Amino acid sequence: MPDALAQAFSTPGLAWVALAALVAGTVRGFAGFGTAMVFLPVAGQVLSPLAALVALVVMDAAGPVPNLPRAWRDGQPADIARLMLGMTLALPFGLMLLALLDPTQFRIIVSVIALTLVTCLVLGLRYRGRLRPPMVYGIGGVSGILGGVAGIPGPPVILFYMASPLPAAAIRANTMMFLFLFDLVFLSMLGVRGSLNLDMVLLGVTLMAPVVLGNVVGAAIFRPERERAYRIAAYVIITASALSGLPFWH
16 A cells, blocks of 8 residues: 555656646536546546546545535436436446557547537537437436546536526536546446556545545636636636647647
């Protein structure tokens, strides 16, 4: 354990990774999403794909906890349950694809997914119909594939919910609850597969403090009446992080 902890603290670029965790937690706190899309393009520059994902999931499992009671009150548990079932069934296939990627391919996929999501949201390219239960299961399935291969299960859920007539607080709550539960399922599956490494887990533990702090700060500054300003801020931060992960700068 001491050797693994020392290894975690000696990770090259740890300061930048910790700063990315702080910013990612802040975005998650006021927008309800964005942790992976801010954190992974930066972390993927110094960590292996699996190490980056494990660190993300471990640190993120604690980050939203202070905000979960409010999210449970504001959200829709029935829809979250449907999303979780679809995600859980599809996640193993995403993890199979992850094993085939090298670090550069991983960073490119993460950055492209993040930039695509921001582009769709800015241009208003969203589903406009009614979200029926079978469709919600399907959204969860697509999220499971993306979550396994790139650690970003949020885009399908965000795109569909942004098109719904739900108020900003409910959308934020649903995405926050879903992403928190995804983290728990993701870690459980890696543990069953024997893919969890103690160094990776301890690195995630060291990043819990900045991501929890960011979540608290983000939640404290969140005001539903300023929804548009928060979305714009989240889009700008996600875009900057995604661009930093592309290979043009390395």
